[in-house]
Amino acid sequence: MLVLKDLTKSYDGKKKAVDHLSLTVKEGEIFGFIGPNGAGKTTTIKMITGILTPTCGQIKIKGIDMAQSPVKAKMNFTYVPDHPEIFSSIRGIDYLNFLADMYEVPVVERRDQIEKFTKIFAIYEELDQLILSYSHGMKQKLLICGALLPNPKLFILDEPLVGLDPLSAKKLKDIMKEHCNKGGTVFFSSHLLEVVENICDRIAVINKGRLVACDRLEKIKEESGHTLEEIFLELTKDAKDA
Amino acid sequence: MQRMRRLMALAKIQLLDFFSKYKSGMGLRSKKTGNLLLYLTLILLAIPFIQMSVGAYHTFLLLGRPELAVTFMYITTVLFMSFTAIPFLFSLFFYAGDIKFLVTLPIPEEFIVFAKLSTVYLYLLVINSLVLAPTMVLGGINFGLTVGSIILVFIAWLLAPLPPLLFSAVVALGLTRLAAKSSKKNILSLFFGFALLFLLLGIQLFITGESGSQVEYWTITLGRFFPPAQWLARMVTGSVKDFLYFILLNFIMVTGLRVLAAKLYRSAVLAFNEKEVIRKGGVYYRQRSKTLQLLRRNLLIILKQPVFLMNTLLSLAVPCLLLLISIITGDLSLDTLVLPENKGRAVLLFVGVLSAPALLANLSATAITREGSAFWETKVLPVEPWDNIRSRMMTTVSINLLASLLIGSFTFRLLRIEAAFLLAGLFFVIMLTLFLATIDLLINLYRPYLKWTNPAAAIKNNLNVLFSLALRPLLAIIPSFLFISWPTLGYRNILYLTGLIFFVLYLLTRKYLKNLMIRKFDQIIV
Numbered sequence: 001m002l003v004l005k006d007l008t009k010s011y012d013g014k015k016k017a018v019d020h021l022s023l024t025v026k027e028g029e030i031f032g033f034i035g036p037n038g039a040g041k042t043t044t045i046k047m048i049t050g051i052l053t054p055t056c057g058q059i060k061i062k063g064i065d066m067a068q069s070p071v072k073a074k075m076n077f078t079y080v081p082d083h084p085e086i087f088s089s090i091r092g093i094d095y096l097n098f099l100a101d102m103y104e105v106p107v108v109e110r111r112d113q114i115e116k117f118t119k120i121f122a123i124y125e126e127l128d129q130l131i132l133s134y135s136h137g138m139k140q141k142l143l144i145c146g147a148l149l150p151n152p153k154l155f156i157l158d159e160p161l162v163g164l165d166p167l168s169a170k171k172l173k174d175i176m177k178e179h180c181n182k183g184g185t186v187f188f189s190s191h192l193l194e195v196v197e198n199i200c201d202r203i204a205v206i207n208k209g210r211l212v213a214c215d216r217l218e219k220i221k222e223e224s225g226h227t228l229e230e231i232f233l234e235l236t237k238d239a240k241d242a
Numbered sequence: 243m244q245r246m247r248r249l250m251a252l253a254k255i256q257l258l259d260f261f262s263k264y265k266s267g268m269g270l271r272s273k274k275t276g277n278l279l280l281y282l283t284l285i286l287l288a289i290p291f292i293q294m295s296v297g298a299y300h301t302f303l304l305l306g307r308p309e310l311a312v313t314f315m316y317i318t319t320v321l322f323m324s325f326t327a328i329p330f331l332f333s334l335f336f337y338a339g340d341i342k343f344l345v346t347l348p349i350p351e352e353f354i355v356f357a358k359l360s361t362v363y364l365y366l367l368v369i370n371s372l373v374l375a376p377t378m379v380l381g382g383i384n385f386g387l388t389v390g391s392i393i394l395v396f397i398a399w400l401l402a403p404l405p406p407l408l409f410s411a412v413v414a415l416g417l418t419r420l421a422a423k424s425s426k427k428n429i430l431s432l433f434f435g436f437a438l439l440f441l442l443l444g445i446q447l448f449i450t451g452e453s454g455s456q457v458e459y460w461t462i463t464l465g466r467f468f469p470p471a472q473w474l475a476r477m478v479t480g481s482v483k484d485f486l487y488f489i490l491l492n493f494i495m496v497t498g499l500r501v502l503a504a505k506l507y508r509s510a511v512l513a514f515n516e517k518e519v520i521r522k523g524g525v526y527y528r529q530r531s532k533t534l535q536l537l538r539r540n541l542l543i544i545l546k547q548p549v550f551l552m553n554t555l556l557s558l559a560v561p562c563l564l565l566l567i568s569i570i571t572g573d574l575s576l577d578t579l580v581l582p583e584n585k586g587r588a589v590l591l592f593v594g595v596l597s598a599p600a601l602l603a604n605l606s607a608t609a610i611t612r613e614g615s616a617f618w619e620t621k622v623l624p625v626e627p628w629d630n631i632r633s634r635m636m637t638t639v640s641i642n643l644l645a646s647l648l649i650g651s652f653t654f655r656l657l658r659i660e661a662a663f664l665l666a667g668l669f670f671v672i673m674l675t676l677f678l679a680t681i682d683l684l685i686n687l688y689r690p691y692l693k694w695t696n697p698a699a700a701i702k703n704n705l706n707v708l709f710s711l712a713l714r715p716l717l718a719i720i721p722s723f724l725f726i727s728w729p730t731l732g733y734r735n736i737l738y739l740t741g742l743i744f745f746v747l748y749l750l751t752r753k754y755l756k757n758l759m760i761r762k763f764d765q766i767i768v
C-alpha cells in the first residue's frame with residue numbers, strides 16, 4: 001500500500017531530519033509510527049503527503065510513485081495534520097464541500113458521508129458556523145471528518161489523539177479499526193504507547209530520523225521480553241544525549 | 243526603573259519580530275546580491291517621494307514663502323502617515339499572533355500599546371525621511387545652518403511621526419471600541435481609510451495646481467487649524483520656542499494615550515474577540531469544479547481577511563480618487579481634454595487609469611504568503627501543482643481586471659474615448675495584467691514567507707511588494723522606447739504593440755518558467 005525507500009530529508013542541507021528511512025505498510029493494516037520528540041515523524045508524514053519534497057528517496061502509494069504522478073497517488077489517501085491550521089474564515093460545511101469536490105465525491109455520497117461522520121463526532125449542528133468560532137478539538141474533528149469523507153484507501157494521521165476528549169478519541173479508534181476491517185489502511189504517528197499497543201497491527205520506531213525497529217508488536221516484545229514502554233525507552237535512549 | 247525596563251524589553255521583542263521579517267527568507271542565493279537588490283529596490287522606490295518633497299519646496303520658494311513648504315509638507319505627511327498607520331495598527335492590535343500571550347502577562351496595557359507603537363514609529367520614520375525630511379533640510383539650509391538649527395532639524399525629524407502615530411492609535415482603538423456592538427467594525431475602519439486617502443490626494447493635487455496664491459492661502463489656513471505644522475516649520479528655522487511647543491504637544495499626547503490606552507485597549511481587544519456565532523445558509527451539498535473551488539478559496543482569503551481586503555480596495559481605489567479629485571479641484575479640465583488636439587493626452591490618461599489596478603495592486607506578489615499557515619492544505623490535495631499555481635494568478639487577474647473594467651467604464655465616457663482607442667486600451671491592459679500576475683507570483687515563489695504573525699506583515703511590511711513595485715517603472719521602457727524610435731506609429735499602434743510584447747513576455751514566462759515555478763512551489767517548506 002505504502003512503500004518508503006531510502007527516504008531522506010534535510011531542511012538545511014546538513015542535518016538530516018529523516019535519514020534513509022525504508023518501510024512498507026501493507027494493505028488492510030493499522031500501522032503505528034512512534035518515536036521521541038523531534039525524531040522526524042511529522043517530517044516523514046509531510047513527505048508522504050506531498051507537503052515537503054524529499055531530499056532523496058522514493059515514496060510509492062498503491063504502486064504509484066509520488067514524484068512521478070502526484071495527483072494519481074494523492075487520490076488514494078487523505079491526511080489529518082497535528083495542528084488543525086486551515087483557512088478558517090469559511091463555514092464547516094464549505095470546507096467539507098471543498099474537500100468533496102477535490103476528491104470528486106458525488107453529491108449523494110458526500111451527503112451520506114458528511115452526515116455520518118459529523119454526527120459521530122457531534123459537530124453536525126455546528127457545520128453552518130464559521131470555523132473561526134470552533135474550539136481546537138472541534139477543528140480537529142472537522143479535519144478528521146473531511147479526511148474520512150472521500151473514503152480513502154490510505155488514511156494518514158499525525159498525532160490524531162492529542163486534543164481529543166476521551167469519547168471522541170474512542171470513536172476515532174473505532175473508526176480506524178472499522179476502516180481497516182473494510183479493507184482500508186491506516187498510518188498514524190503517536191506518543192501514546194497504550195493506544196499503539198491496543199490498535200496497531202505493526203509498528204515502526206524512529207529515532208533521530210532513522211528506523212530502529214519495525215515489526216509486529218508481539219514479535220518485538222517476544223524477542224526482547226519487555227513491555228512496549230521499556231522497549232521504546234531502550235530503543236530511543238540516546239535521544240536525550242543529542 | 244523596573245517598569246521602564248519591562249517596556250523596553252517588550253518593545254525590543256516587537257522590533258525584533260519586525261526586522262526578522264526583512265532578514266528571514268531572502269530566498270536569494272548570495273547575501274551580497276540579496277542586499278544589493280534590496281538597496282536598489284529601496285532607492286528606486288524612494289526617488290518619487292523625494293522628488294515630491296523637493297518639488298513642494300520649490301513651489302513655495304517660487305512663491306517667496308519657503309517656510310510654508312514645511313508647514314504644507316507636514317500636513318501632507320501627517321495624513322499620509324495616519325493613512326498608513328491605522329490599518330497597520332489595526333492589524334498589530336487585533337490580528338497579531340502574540341496578542342493572546344501578551345494580555346496574559348503581568349504588564350500594564352499601556353505597555354503593550356506603546357511596544358506595538360514602536361514598530362509603527364520606525365515605519366513612519368522612514369516615510370518621514372522620504373516625504374518631509376528633504377523639505378526640512380532644504381528649508382534649514384535656506385535659513386542658514388547653525389549647529390543649533392541642525393540639532394533642531396534632527397529633533398524635528400525624530401519627533402514628526404509622533405503626533406500622527408498617537409492620533410492613529412486613538413483612532414484604531416477608539417473606532418473598534420465604538421463599533422464593538424456592530425458587525426461592521428471593519429467597514430468603519432475601511433471608510434476612515436478612504437476618507438484619509440481622499441484628503442491626502444486632494445492636497446497632493448492642490449500643490450501641483452496652477453493657482454499659486456490659492457496654495458498659499460490654503461496652507462496658511464490649514465496651518466492655523468493645525469498649529470503643530472507651523473511650530474515644526476519655525477523649528478526648522480531655528481526657533482527654540484516652537485520646539486518647546488512641539489515637545490509639550492507630544493508630552494500631552496503621550497500622557498493622554500497612557501490614560502486612554504489602559505481603558506481602550508482591553509475593551510477593544512475584548513470587543514474584537516467576541517466573535518458572534520453567525521449561522522447562515524444552513525447545511526448544503528453542492529458540486530463545483532476543482533478550478534472554481536480553488537479560485538473561490540483564493541478570492542475568499544482576500545475578501546474575508548479585513549486587513550487584506552482594506553489594502554486591496556485602497557490600492558484599487560487610488561486611481562479613481564486621483565482622477566475624481568483632479569476633476570473636482572479643476573486641476574484637470576474636462577472641457578479642454580475632450581478637444582481634438584488633446585486626444586493623445588486623454589488616451590494616455592485613460593490607459594493610465596485603466597492599468598492602475600494591475601500596477602498598484604500587486605496581489606500575486608503575496609498570493610502564497612497570504613495563505614500563511616494554511617498553505618499546506620492545497621498541497622496534499624489531488625491537484626496538479628500548475629493548476630494550483632494558476633488559480634492564484636487567475637485570482638489576481640480577475641480582481642484586477644474587474645477593477646480596471648469598473649474604472650474604465652466611467653472614465654471612458656468622461657473622457658469621450660473613441661471605440662478604436664477603447665479597444666486598444668483594453669487589449670493593452672489585459673496583456674499587462676496577465677504578465678504582471680505571472681511575474682509577481684514568481685517573486686512570491688522565490689520568497690514564500692508563510693510564518694507571519696500579523697496580516698499587515700504579510701502584505702505591507704513585505705519585501706515582495708517592494709520588489710514587484712520596483713519592477714513597474716522598468717516596464718515603462720517598452721512603450722517609451724517604441725515612442726522614441728518610431729514616432730510616426732501613433733498612440734493606438736503603440737498600445738497594440740506594447741500589449742503584444744507583454745503577451746509574448748507572458749507566454750515566454752509561462753513556457754520557460756513553468757517548470758521553475760512548479761519546482762519552487764513544491765520546495766516551499768511548510
Ligand SMILES: Nc1ncnc2c1ncn2[C@@H]1O[C@H](COP(=O)(O)OP(=O)(O)OP(=O)(O)O)[C@@H](O)[C@H]1O
Pocket residue numbers: 011012017035036037038039040041042043044767768
Ligand atoms: N520547518 C523546519 N525547518 C527546519 N527544521 C525543521 C523544520 N521542521 C522540523 N525540523 C527539524 O526536523 C527534525 C524532525 O522534526 P519533526 O517535526 O519531524 O519531529 P516529530 O517526530 O514530528 O516530533 P514531535 O513528536 O515533537 O511532533 C527536528 O530536528 C526539527 O528540528
Ligand SMILES: [Mg+2]
Pocket residue numbers: 041042043082158
Ligand atoms: Mg510531529
